[in-house]
Amino acid sequence: MATGTAGTLTRADLADALNREIGLSRAESSKFVEDILDKMCGALADGENVKISGFGSFILRDKGERIGRNPKTGVEVPIAPRRVLTFRASQMMRDRIVEAG
Numbered sequence: 001m002a003t004g005t006a007g008t009l010t011r012a013d014l015a016d017a018l019n020r021e022i023g024l025s026r027a028e029s030s031k032f033v034e035d036i037l038d039k040m041c042g043a044l045a046d047g048e049n050v051k052i053s054g055f056g057s058f059i060l061r062d063k064g065e066r067i068g069r070n071p072k073t074g075v076e077v078p079i080a081p082r083r084v085l086t087f088r089a090s091q092m093m094r095d096r097i098v099e100a101g
Contacts (some may be wrong), residue, residue, distance in 0.1 A: 013036070044085065056089040
């Protein structure tokens with residue numbers, strides 16, 4: 001699949017691929033991509049992890065409060081607890097990346 005500028009795959013690239021390979025109109029392709037991304041974002045916003053078999057998992061993690069340090073002054077600063085999103089590639093995806101590299 002061709003990518004946009006600087007080797008980045010964009011929403012438009014995904015929609016173009018659907019248009020070419022499946023034959024959906026450009027509007028339908030764009031809506032399809034947006035609907036999938038909206039569904040994923042909604043699930044993550046609701047606290048659910050997203051697992052796409054053969055691709056990977058988007059996992060929410062809660063990080064506790066901790067003490068950080070200002071590198072310039074050395075003053076300790078509390079870092080508030082927060083929720084972070086991580087991605088873990090599936091073994092199949094990792095193997096494909098190694099083979100392509």
